[in-house]
Amino acid sequence: MTNNFYREQLMEIYKNPAHLGTLATPTVQVHEVNPMCGDEITLQLSIQDGKIVDAKFAGSACAVSIVSSELLLEDIKGKTLQEAKQITKEKLLNLIGITLTTSRVRCATLSLEALNNAIKKYENTK
Amino acid sequence: MSQINVKTLKQDFPILSRKIGEHNLVYLDSAATSQKPQKVIDAIVDYYSNHNANVHRGAHVLGDEATELYEAARKKTATFIGARIPQEVIFTKNTTEALNMVARGYALKNLTKDDIILTTGAEHNSNLLPWLAICKQIGAKLEFLTITDAGDISLAELKAKLNPKVKFLVIFHASNVLGTILPVKEICDLAHQYDTKVVVDGSQAVPHLLVNMQSLGCDFYAFSGHKMLGPMGIGVLWGREELLNQTEPVAFGGGMILEFDLVNPRWMQVPDKFEAGTPNVAGAVGLGVAIDYLTSVGMENVRAHELELNDYALKQLANVPDLVILGSQDPKKRTGLVSFTVNSIHAHDIAAVLSEQGICVRSGMHCAMKFHKDLDLAASVRASFYVYNSNEDIDRLVQGLYKAIKVLKK
Numbered sequence: 001m002t003n004n005f006y007r008e009q010l011m012e013i014y015k016n017p018a019h020l021g022t023l024a025t026p027t028v029q030v031h032e033v034n035p036m037c038g039d040e041i042t043l044q045l046s047i048q049d050g051k052i053v054d055a056k057f058a059g060s061a062c063a064v065s066i067v068s069s070e071l072l073l074e075d076i077k078g079k080t081l082q083e084a085k086q087i088t089k090e091k092l093l094n095l096i097g098i099t100l101t102t103s104r105v106r107c108a109t110l111s112l113e114a115l116n117n118a119i120k121k122y123e124n125t126k
Numbered sequence: 127m128s129q130i131n132v133k134t135l136k137q138d139f140p141i142l143s144r145k146i147g148e149h150n151l152v153y154l155d156s157a158a159t160s161q162k163p164q165k166v167i168d169a170i171v172d173y174y175s176n177h178n179a180n181v182h183r184g185a186h187v188l189g190d191e192a193t194e195l196y197e198a199a200r201k202k203t204a205t206f207i208g209a210r211i212p213q214e215v216i217f218t219k220n221t222t223e224a225l226n227m228v229a230r231g232y233a234l235k236n237l238t239k240d241d242i243i244l245t246t247g248a249e250h251n252s253n254l255l256p257w258l259a260i261c262k263q264i265g266a267k268l269e270f271l272t273i274t275d276a277g278d279i280s281l282a283e284l285k286a287k288l289n290p291k292v293k294f295l296v297i298f299h300a301s302n303v304l305g306t307i308l309p310v311k312e313i314c315d316l317a318h319q320y321d322t323k324v325v326v327d328g329s330q331a332v333p334h335l336l337v338n339m340q341s342l343g344c345d346f347y348a349f350s351g352h353k354m355l356g357p358m359g360i361g362v363l364w365g366r367e368e369l370l371n372q373t374e375p376v377a378f379g380g381g382m383i384l385e386f387d388l389v390n391p392r393w394m395q396v397p398d399k400f401e402a403g404t405p406n407v408a409g410a411v412g413l414g415v416a417i418d419y420l421t422s423v424g425m426e427n428v429r430a431h432e433l434e435l436n437d438y439a440l441k442q443l444a445n446v447p448d449l450v451i452l453g454s455q456d457p458k459k460r461t462g463l464v465s466f467t468v469n470s471i472h473a474h475d476i477a478a479v480l481s482e483q484g485i486c487v488r489s490g491m492h493c494a495m496k497f498h499k500d501l502d503l504a505a506s507v508r509a510s511f512y513v514y515n516s517n518e519d520i521d522r523l524v525q526g527l528y529k530a531i532k533v534l535k536k
Contacts, residue, residue: 014534037491064474107474
């Protein structure tokens, strides 16, 4: 792992996140905030037969949060809810592939918190 | 012109000579907490090495020395802020604790349903949430004075909003986001026409301006030691003696009781009734030495120096493309801080890229969530200055910002 978040590859993701946007008909939607830095994201999932078929995120977020959301959503597409639930904080940080400073870990895990809450919300309404 | 020689003065602060990677540290986050001069650090070490004992208790040499040091710090603090008597200075953990003490110990019993607490739209959470909490508890209303584009409040709006139902006016002296210095004296004169009590959050003012409780005319005033070169964990609540006498303690325990009785226990006089438990004696001693340090520099020099830094920073930052400065463009209307946003780049990212270059600034909402929400700002960057900062620090900031923008611009 390198410790420079602002290296080119991640900056490309930050500048053009494929999963930034909104779904026309999301199955479930959650809104999460990080009071430390004011990040807020809305996460939408489209779920069919227990599988995440599409996912989008939107909101006002820092680069770490955007990159983390993008990599997470890319990763969960096509996964079952059970598989998505297995993603831990460590797995997500590995996906990002760099060592984050203490204050940035919260930024990175906001998307995972949103994902877990979205799955919970979906399962509760079923 | 200020009389401060930053190069010499900087040597008093050991942390300022450290490096971040290969970069010299540039510390621009003094509004969050200031750095400490060696004298303050030494005073704390000396206290624990030579005088440590519990205060106001055992009749032994160390107990006496600790008590004398603690009370001397109180006296020094009282003189520094122009308190009428030292007993008007209550040592707390910080500003937050002090403001909660006023809200819960005084305001709560002087507030009824449908009364109003008037405040501004740019308060720090520490001067907003305690009032919101008691309003919810009592059913009283919290009303807000608008923050203008120049980062100020309008005295005309204040006049229009004051009425006998407004029992408390709760304001910052200097804003932690905008730096704006409010005309507390004028505000108090207006409020007192309706017998409205004025509670002031002075945490961003006392480190930077010469304050005097007599001439300000407010009823309660709170500030923190750690923002004025002192240690963390020591703060001050100042109140007018007659009001402190009417204030209930909110913490109960050792050192605050005069006579034990299950039905009618009697509390000590001020300030002891508010200082239950073992106080932060080393913190108070450290604060006293910080006050000595500021006094030897001269608060008028501190102010003059920060005005020069403000003037330079506002000019230099205005040249940075896409950068928007929050609040007044007039350096005189501010304490030494500038908050800004850079179009489409998140404040947290700017701070992180600056940090890689050894530059420490604050990013986020600076605990002023309501203010940022009202302006629809996710976050802002704040560079704050103190006696040890120089124009070179601002140059480093500006260079760092150009780099951050280059990396982060979409």
